[in-house]
Amino acid sequence: MNSLIVRNCCPSWHPISRSTVFRDVNRPSLAGALLRRASSAVGDQQEPQIQKTRNIGIIAHIDAGKTTTTERMLYYSGNTRRIGDVDDGSTVTDFLPAERARGITIQSAAVTFHWPPLGTTTPTKRELPRAQVIHTINLIDTPGHSDFTFEVLRSLRILDGAVCILDGVAGVEAQTEKVWTQANRYSIPRIIFVNKLDRDGATFQRSVKEIGTRLRGFPAVCQIPWWAGGKGRFTGIGDAVNLCGLEWAEGGDGKAIQTFTLDGLVEKDPGLREELIQARIALVEALCEFDEELLSIWMDCNDDPMQVPPQAIRDSLRRCIADGSGKLIPVFAGASFRNIGVQPLLDAVNDYLPAPIERPDPDITLGSEEHSLSDLLNGKILTDSSDQKALAKRTQSTKALVAQIESCALAFKVVHDPRRGVLVYVRVYSGSIKKNAATWNTNLHVMERAQRLLQMQASDAVELQQICAGQIGVIAGLKHARTGDTLVAWPGNNPKSGPPAPLNTLQLRPIDVPPPVFFAAIEPNSLSEERNVREILRMLLREDPSLHVDIDEESGQILLSGMGELHLEIARDRLVNDFKAKATMGDIEISYRECVLAASDTHRALFDREVAGKKGKAACVATIEPFDEFATPPKQDYTVVREGNHITLRVIGSNASDGPLGSSALPLDLPLPKIREALINGAVAALARGPRRSFPLHASHVTLTVDPTTDIFPSETSPAAISSAARLAVKAAMQDVFQNDNIGLMEPVMNAVISCNEGTLGAIVHDISSARGGHVMSLESEGNDDSSDLPAIDPSRIYAPADPFASGGSLGTDGPGQQRQVTARVPLKEMVGYLKHLRSITGGRGTFVMTVDKFEKLSGPREKAV
Numbered sequence: 090m091n092s093l094i095v096r097n098c099c100p101s102w103h104p105i106s107r108s109t110v111f112r113d114v115n116r117p118s119l120a121g122a123l124l125r126r127a128s129s130a131v132g133d134q135q136e137p138q139i140q141k142t143r144n145i146g147i148i149a150h151i152d153a154g155k156t157t158t159t160e161r162m163l164y165y166s167g168n169t170r171r172i173g174d175v176d177d178g179s180t181v182t183d184f185l186p187a188e189r190a191r192g193i194t195i196q197s198a199a200v201t202f203h204w205p206p207l208g209t210t211t212p213t214k215r216e217l218p219r220a221q222v223i224h225t226i227n228l229i230d231t232p233g234h235s236d237f238t239f240e241v242l243r244s245l246r247i248l249d250g251a252v253c254i255l256d257g258v259a260g261v262e263a264q265t266e267k268v269w270t271q272a273n274r275y276s277i278p279r280i281i282f283v284n285k286l287d288r289d290g291a292t293f294q295r296s297v298k299e300i301g302t303r304l305r306g307f308p309a310v311c312q313i314p315w316w317a318g319g320k321g322r323f324t325g326i327g328d329a330v331n332l333c334g335l336e337w338a339e340g341g342d343g344k345a346i347q348t349f350t351l352d353g354l355v356e357k358d359p360g361l362r363e364e365l366i367q368a369r370i371a372l373v374e375a376l377c378e379f380d381e382e383l384l385s386i387w388m389d390c391n392d393d394p395m396q397v398p399p400q401a402i403r404d405s406l407r408r409c410i411a412d413g414s415g416k417l418i419p420v421f422a423g424a425s426f427r428n429i430g431v432q433p434l435l436d437a438v439n440d441y442l443p444a445p446i447e448r449p450d451p452d453i454t455l456g457s458e459e460h461s462l463s464d465l466l467n468g469k470i471l472t473d474s475s476d477q478k479a480l481a482k483r484t485q486s487t488k489a490l491v492a493q494i495e496s497c498a499l500a501f502k503v504v505h506d507p508r509r510g511v512l513v514y515v516r517v518y519s520g521s522i523k524k525n526a527a528t529w530n531t532n533l534h535v536m537e538r539a540q541r542l543l544q545m546q547a548s549d550a551v552e553l554q555q556i557c558a559g560q561i562g563v564i565a566g567l568k569h570a571r572t573g574d575t576l577v578a579w580p581g582n583n584p585k586s587g588p589p590a591p592l593n594t595l596q597l598r599p600i601d602v603p604p605p606v607f608f609a610a611i612e613p614n615s616l617s618e619e620r621n622v623r624e625i626l627r628m629l630l631r632e633d634p635s636l637h638v639d640i641d642e643e644s645g646q647i648l649l650s651g652m653g654e655l656h657l658e659i660a661r662d663r664l665v666n667d668f669k670a671k672a673t674m675g676d677i678e679i680s681y682r683e684c685v686l687a688a689s690d691t692h693r694a695l696f697d698r699e700v701a702g703k704k705g706k707a708a709c710v711a712t713i714e715p716f717d718e719f720a721t722p723p724k725q726d727y728t729v730v731r732e733g734n735h736i737t738l739r740v741i742g743s744n745a746s747d748g749p750l751g752s753s754a755l756p757l758d759l760p761l762p763k764i765r766e767a768l769i770n771g772a773v774a775a776l777a778r779g780p781r782r783s784f785p786l787h788a789s790h791v792t793l794t795v796d797p798t799t800d801i802f803p804s805e806t807s808p809a810a811i812s813s814a815a816r817l818a819v820k821a822a823m824q825d826v827f828q829n830d831n832i833g834l835m836e837p838v839m840n841a842v843i844s845c846n847e848g849t850l851g852a853i854v855h856d857i858s859s860a861r862g863g864h865v866m867s868l869e870s871e872g873n874d875d876s877s878d879l880p881a882i883d884p885s886r887i888y889a890p891a892d893p894f895a896s897g898g899s900l901g902t903d904g905p906g907q908q909r910q911v912t913a914r915v916p917l918k919e920m921v922g923y924l925k926h927l928r929s930i931t932g933g934r935g936t937f938v939m940t941v942d943k944f945e946k947l948s949g950p951r952e953k954a955v
């Protein structure tokens with residue numbers, strides 16, 4: 090028999106001919122050029138290392154098995170000594186007690202490991218397939234629950250590739266589609282792992298077809314499930330690329346794998362052999378439709394798919410997914426819980442997902458303008474001026490300034506580690522962050538030193554001297570940086586003041602934080618605890634910027650708001666159990682909004698008080714009116730959008746032509762940007778509580794005017810005093826509108842996508858439209874959703890092996906089993922507890938996801954019910 094036992098090591102189970110040529114498919118990219126430039130600055134060794142780095146995420150529907158798979162990856166890579174188990178709460182990546190208790194992932198965790206494991210002896214020949222060369226994998230485990238979608242989005246933007254895990258019983262689920270669409274937005278190359286094939290009711294065939302119909306990418310089946318004797322236990326996989334069967338020993342830790350070539354399968358399992366041949370033919374044919382290079386190789390092989398070399402197929406798969414469009418999707422099979430299929434999946438990560446150097450240039454914003462990072466670093470930005478002289482001068486100065494940027498990085502996650510303190514996870518996009526570098530936080534406008542640099546390997550941390558472009562690492566000990574902040578290493582003459590405008594506003598891949606829709610009051614157990622509770626909340630907000638804290642200055646009441654009920658429950662657990670805050674959280678309620686229905690009069694407020702022993706005096710004028718989306722603001726005005734409100738600032742005598750610091754009428758210690766920031770802070774604080782029911786204001790337009798000659802007082806006006814004046818003036822304007830009975834209430838209206846089968850469709854539609862006051866927007870057969878950019882795929886064109894236990898489920902044909910998708914707009918209030926109801930009317934099979942569509946004004950009876 091042609092077989093071989095492989096134990097815990099590099100994937101030499103592949104019958105790969107050593108003579109196959111390793112073809113480099115890297116396409117040149119601007120970002121690549123930047124990384125190369127950065128690499129040469131940090132040493133010649135850098136580029137090969139970058140080529141062997143994978144920054145990947147695991148994305149999927151809740152409970153698909155992301156954490157279970159990650160734990161196996163850590164174990165096989167030698168990072169952990171035993172396999173962590175979600176069900177007994179011993180995993181490495183779900184490390185928050187709240188995560189372990191619920192068995193779900195809440196915070197994305199980033200771990201670094203090597204595959205094949207360090208110490209694997211492979212000759213360092215260039216010709217070796219990637220899977221046999223040791224790669225550094227930075228893996229981000231992301232949460233699957235829809236309350237944490239924002240967390241997923243935040244992680245997605247720093248990924249170069251992703252493994253999407255499907256539950257082989259449930260197939261493509263609503264949340265899978267949602268995350269898949271988000272990954273499309275960032276053009277992330279992806280592969281799919283159909284997991285849980287050991288479970289009763291698992292169907293590989295239906296899952297593959299659903300990949301085509303619901304995710305609209307053509308499934309390229311690289312592996313097929315191996316059920317012992319065709320109908321028995323799920324025992325391994327058939328590998329259509331390398332033409333072999335891999336059988337895992339029953340029980341054990343999954344390191345003992347037997348490999349059978351096609352010849353070996355004649356005796357072992359002829360049925361699998363036949364299917365494997367079909368799979369290889371289908372795979373080569375599918376690839377040839379997308380990739381001309383493989384087409385010509387196939388023709389050179391006398392049109393025989395069996396003769397096409399595995400390496401040519403691997404190269405082709407890599408090329409086909411490189412653009413991240415998701416038009417072709419490599420599909421793998423396994424059951425991580427049974428330790429089946431994880432090592433070949435790791436090979437696939439090395440083989441098919443891109444290195445950082447192959448990814449497109451990241452987007453940035455500078456002030457309100459959007460650019461790409463390489464354009465900035467190449468000095469191409471700020472050169473669009475019409476005045477040639479000014480242009481030449483500006484280009485020169487910009488280039489000189491940009492050359493001083495040592496590194497740009499994105500803090501994608503902040504974690505409070507009980508042993509190591511606050512850890513800020515960063516992805517470096519250019520240059521390298523060196524130990525002790527001065528880093529300018531462009532969101533908070535503060536400078537912090539990167540005193541310790543670490544790389545997290547399971548629960549161990551390795552000290553680093555620098556984190557280079559393309560890498561993910563941790564900065565320990567930062568006091569301010571929050572999740573989502575951009576850090577610019579800026580040695581400058583005076584690093585404390587950071588780079589000059591507009592470089593000091595540089596934001597990498599900014600994302601919009603959706604508005605929170607639930608809130609709860611936080612009550613410290615005693616007055617003396619209040620400070621501590623506030624401090625802990627500040628830490629929670631650094632970790633998770635989709636939480637909001639609002640503290641009413643007058644009553645001292647603390648309100649915590651978030652994206653969903655679970656989101657707030659977890660925040661409470663973190664607050665009380667992890668951070669040991671002595672506080673209680675009140676009931677979770679829907680966060681309504683207030684809105685102004687008519688314009689206020691003009692209100693001037695003078696703040697004149699001693700604060701902390703220092704005199705503060707400032708004044709300003711405010712008006713508030715409903716936001717008119719069709720009005721175009723005057724050009725000289727400076728308008729920002731905060732929490733759904735527009736805030737326009739006018740500082741008399743200061744306009745764009747006065748330069749970045751504003752009018753000479755302003756005191757030296759109060760340049761225009763500082764005044765603006767103070768005014769915005771004051772307005773935001775006032776708008777956080779409406780005059781009618783203390784809900785935040787929404788869709789309002791505030792205008793604040795400061796006349797330096799009458800509102801700013803030499804030596805007495807501080808930014809804090811300006812903020813207070815702005816707060817008082819906006820409050821007065823809101824009070825004015827309230828007294829005229831012109832404050833309305835708004836409620837969050839959700840966009841809900843409900844998946845069910847044809848038989849329960851009628852009941853769901855009736856329930857949504859009559860009992861819940863929702864509007865059904867569309868009824869689609871799953872896969873016929875026209876919102877996707879990719880064309881629909883005919884399931885009959887998709888190859889997938891027949892399932893031995895097929896129950897005749899829906900494969901896109903009409904009938905009571907057909908999957909349908911209801912899209913509806915429904916007030917959030919009516920959706921509280923909906924999952925339970927949906928489960929009861931669909932016999933447990935219905936699922937739904939929802940996101941905030943917008944806030945809508947409440948009318949008569951609905952308003953009274955609040």
Ligand SMILES: Nc1nc2c(ncn2[C@@H]2O[C@H](COP(=O)(O)OP(=O)(O)OP(=O)(O)O)[C@@H](O)[C@H]2O)c(=O)[nH]1
Nearest residue numbers: 151152153154155156157193194233285424425426
């Ligand atoms: N039978 C079987 N069960 C599995 C498999 N993989 C995971 N599970 C189980 O499925 C459940 C969910 O697994 P997790 O790994 O926590 O799933 P997850 O995707 O990380 O879930 P979230 O973190 O909540 O998004 C656990 O009870 C696992 O033991 C598998 O291959 N087969």
